[in-house]
Amino acid sequence: MIQIQELNKSFITKKNKKSSVLKNINLEVNAGEIFGIIGKSGAGKSTLIKCLNLLEQPDSGSIVIDGVDITRVTKRELRLMRQQIGVIFQGFNLLNSKTVYDNIALPLVLQGHYSRDEINARVNSLLELVGLTAFAKKYPRSLSGGQKQRVGIARALANNPKILLSDEATSALDPQTTNSILELLLDINRQFGITVILITHEIEVIRKICDRVAVIDNGSIIECGNTVNVILHPQHELTRKLIIEEETTRYLEGVSSFYKFEKNNDNHLILISFLGVQTFEPVLSTISRDSGVIFSVLRGELGRVKHTPFGQLLVEIKGSQAQLAHCFETLNSFNLHYEVIY
């Protein structure tokens, strides 16, 4: 549905130097999928998403949406094209002087050719979709972050777009609210078949709803694949850092007041990932019994990668060199994926 080819974008810095922000980006997004793009701050994510609706004009390359290269269309065609693309942002970008209803109605009013009844019907169905019917007459300032983002989503869907772009839409929200917004996006994707391109620096967001993911670093795509494969078998060292080490480091920092991992000769910190039926196997007790290592579970999580059961355990194992070696043999024999973090 969307083919990005050899896309380049640079900015001229204050010192009049050219700084390349997107370098030869090639990506293909299929119709109806939720496609994630993950990368650190400053990697070029927002610039990439702005190129997708030509808020930024690429230096070179093509962006083909449904067969049309949007970098080569007329202004009028571009306007029509943009109606096919809804966008939601981290900061919500609502108009504070307008009610929830009027914020959602705005894109329809701007079109200029809808009757009041048509707008009313559309806005009411969107309010219902995002669960804000009772808030129609409220103003954004009286809403929570999650509710504001729901208004943002409803407004982005007003023109019935084929594509929804999300730039860190959940980054300002707490984990619970993030979940409910991700559920809503998943629901919208399923119900209407809208293609979603979602940009984030959080692997959790990718894991929960993305079918495929691309990793962007310093303006280049360094890895792209099915979410499960990329999370379990990151090919690039930077990907591994981004999705495994950073998560772990952040977690260990969080618990550092009552637990400190110290690397010695007789221990390792490992992250074991379980997928599908493996999620329910007694891996740890088998390893401990067979190899004699002892372990402490530092963090455990059962969830899903999209629809597949998925578990992750962060475990400190302790034992002699021989026991540790045996432990890794047993882990290997289970054919599951693990990463030795330290």
Ligand SMILES: Nc1ncnc2c1ncn2[C@@H]1O[C@H](COP(=O)(O)OP(=O)(O)O)[C@@H](O)[C@H]1O
């Ligand atoms: N309009 C602009 N002018 C100059 N530099 C910019 C502009 N927009 C972004 N940049 C630079 O491009 C790089 C990538 O920015 P951005 O796409 O916002 O990254 P991300 O969204 O991944 O954090 C940054 O170094 C940023 O400073």
Ligand SMILES: [Mg+2]
């Ligand atoms: Mg950004």
